[in-house]
Amino acid sequence: MATLTRSVRRNRNQILHTHRIIRTATPNPNPNPGRACDVFINHRGKDTKRNVASLLYQHLFRLRLTPFLDNMSMKPGDKLFDKIHAAVNDCKLGVAVFSPRYCRSYFCLHELALMIETKKKLIPIFCDVRPSDLAVVPSPALPSAELRRFAGAVEEAKYTVGLEFDSRKGNLADVVKNAADIVIENLLEIDDDDERGHNDHSSKSLQIHHRRHRHGPEQLID
Template sequence: MVENLVCGLCGKVEESSCHLFSVYEFTWRVWCLCFEWLGVSFVIHKDPLVNFQQFKLCLASDVVNDVWGAIWVGVVSGIWRHRNSVTFDKGVVDALEIFALVHVNVRSWIFAKSCCNSFTYPNWVLNPVDSTLCRKLVYAVCDVFINHRGIDTKRNIAGLLYNSLTRMEVRSFLDSMNMKPGDRLFDHIDRAILGSKVGVAVFSPRYCESYFCLHELALFMESKKRVIPIFYDVKPSELVVKDNGTCPAKELQRFSLALEEAKYTVGLTFDSLKGDWSEILRDASDAVIMNLLEVEEERKTMKRKL
């Protein structure tokens, strides 16, 4: 049994969790770099557990505190790996190296756990606690978001697809089913889209007349999510964003780019007068399941690479 193990970093005193992760001057330097990056002042408690508990922000949202918690874990795991490198591989004590790895590793962990593909590394490094970034770190709240024009499709294909997926125990979002009076429209819908894994865009004759439909589609494309188009009683060539004088030019361009991307994505077509309803629901459900499985496999592959 080994007793009084000397610290692998300083080589002078007995190694303990308090010394290694809090008290040692090298460790203190790593924490100071981290706090400077976050733009906060902090008292480092010698007990790592208390330090972790203090690292939570009492007035912050759960998502923000998840980010802070991940940063804490990144620092502690970085110190431990560095300690092993110095002890067993003759590595050099370097606080800046640990700090740089915290940037990379924590962002990778959050990226893998969240559902956002537009969480850029430069934005993360420049401002890790920016509220707009934290709003992007939304963990999965549903598997599928059904984007549709209610007046055209709510009582037919969109509603039927929602019921079909629900019976298959696929968590689906349809505004009329998942929202209640008092919910803030943009906040609720944006959160659901960013928190979904796959989108289904049901294009219909009056789809492009709806600002909300186009906004949802643009958000899907901007967040690099998979979208399954269903062209319901409309041809792709008939879908055009029109300027009615009420929408800013920047938004029109945003909507047009998203629509063009969707039109050139392999999807399903359906004629409500001639088509087989059971067939379109089966094909749409199968496409959703297939894409969900592929997204999950991509997520597992990414985690294995971390």
């Protein structure tokens, strides 16, 4: 963990500098709704909205990132499912704040399943709960297909390395800062991967262009 923290600190200025150049965000409790979402914060509101989730949102927003948190990123009149689906699809990664009653929430499980299905990088924070304690409880109101979908998403999240926080012993400020550092590190990796993919695509397109120019379109077999 110490090595990761040092690496994050070395790269922190790089990502902050990049975001400040390409964005002109000003302090505002509601981010620009037309801007792409960097981080989707998935949480059980009754458990963590007033602590981990809100503090992480505020911390990331001060770093000029664009986090999504339902009560901060939505306004009256927004279509709930449409807004959440769009945010999950647009986000670069997700943070799932697991808590003792997390698996009782349909929306928590639905958002988690969406992130897994869209193959978003997931950073779990296990807040006052162990990964092994997370389980979806069958309910007559929950169709069997949804139950399997939610259970599969929870199982995948349980076996993803994350942060653990015990509110009786831990420091809330520390877990928020550590989570933000890990988010920054992962955003850097995602941006680097995207840039490499763009460069590889451009290089391949350039090679095809040269082949066509050299041999003529009628001689090109691809």
